[in-house]
Amino acid sequence: MRPRPGQGDIPLTPWALERMKAERPSQGPNQDFRETTDPSLKYADPNGYPRISMHPMKFKLVQTEDYIYQLWEYNQNWRQITMNKPHLEPALIREAWYGNAVGKWDGETLVVDSIGYIGSTWLDAVAHPHTEDLHIVERIHHTDGETLVFDFTFEDPKAYTKPWSSQLTFKLVRDGVMTENIYTISDELRFRERFLHQAPPIPIRR
Numbered sequence: 001m002r003p004r005p006g007q008g009d010i011p012l013t014p015w016a017l018e019r020m021k022a023e024r025p026s027q028g029p030n031q032d033f034r035e036t037t038d039p040s041l042k043y044a045d046p047n048g049y050p051r052i053s054m055h056p057m058k059f060k061l062v063q064t065e066d067y068i069y070q071l072w073e074y075n076q077n078w079r080q081i082t083m084n085k086p087h088l089e090p091a092l093i094r095e096a097w098y099g100n101a102v103g104k105w106d107g108e109t110l111v112v113d114s115i116g117y118i119g120s121t122w123l124d125a126v127a128h129p130h131t132e133d134l135h136i137v138e139r140i141h142h143t144d145g146e147t148l149v150f151d152f153t154f155e156d157p158k159a160y161t162k163p164w165s166s167q168l169t170f171k172l173v174r175d176g177v178m179t180e181n182i183y184t185i186s187d188e189l190r191f192r193e194r195f196l197h198q199a200p201p202i203p204i205r206r
Helices: 014-022 185-195
Strands: 059-063 067-072 077-083 100-106 109-115 135-144 147-155 164-171
Touching: none
Parallel strands: 077 100
Antiparallel strands: 059 067, 067 077, 100 109, 109 135, 135 147, 147 164
16 A cells, blocks of 8 residues: 555554554565464455455446445455445444445545444555544546546544545456455465465364
8 A cells, every 4th residue: 555646655653653563464575474464364354445455356346226336356355335325323333344335426436435444454465554443535436448546545543643545546357257266264274384384273174
């Protein structure tokens, strides 16, 4: 995850900076695959958002009258965006891996406002953290018939000293075919056994 050009560095709070120093991601400058603390690898947790969209696999946006669904090929993940309704009262919001999202159209731009995230996920694969107070606003729009852009604004006072923005850009794949791709803890343990020569701590489903 990188800030948009001209914004400078990501504005980490001291808490977030110490949290990142303590983490051991499986990629990036502080990578340590053997002893990673990445929750998606260590515990097979869902990737969270927007990290799930950074995998080099396909996704679809499916629109109905009341909802837009974002479906990811990677690990059969999905999220629901409720259209044209406000967020529930805070006491009624159940924290979720991919947040609680409401959306509306602003011309040809889809504006998505999301809160209610489980705080243990990372924003990206290099361990940018967040808390349960994370608030993401997305503006999703086409720049041409082949290109879809997600403009993000992140706000989380415990993790970041001020709101900051980033962007993801995707190109259209016309065949629309997505295959089943489910990654389990057994897959992870088999990988570690084969390539890292680690004895599995629990029996592996063969």
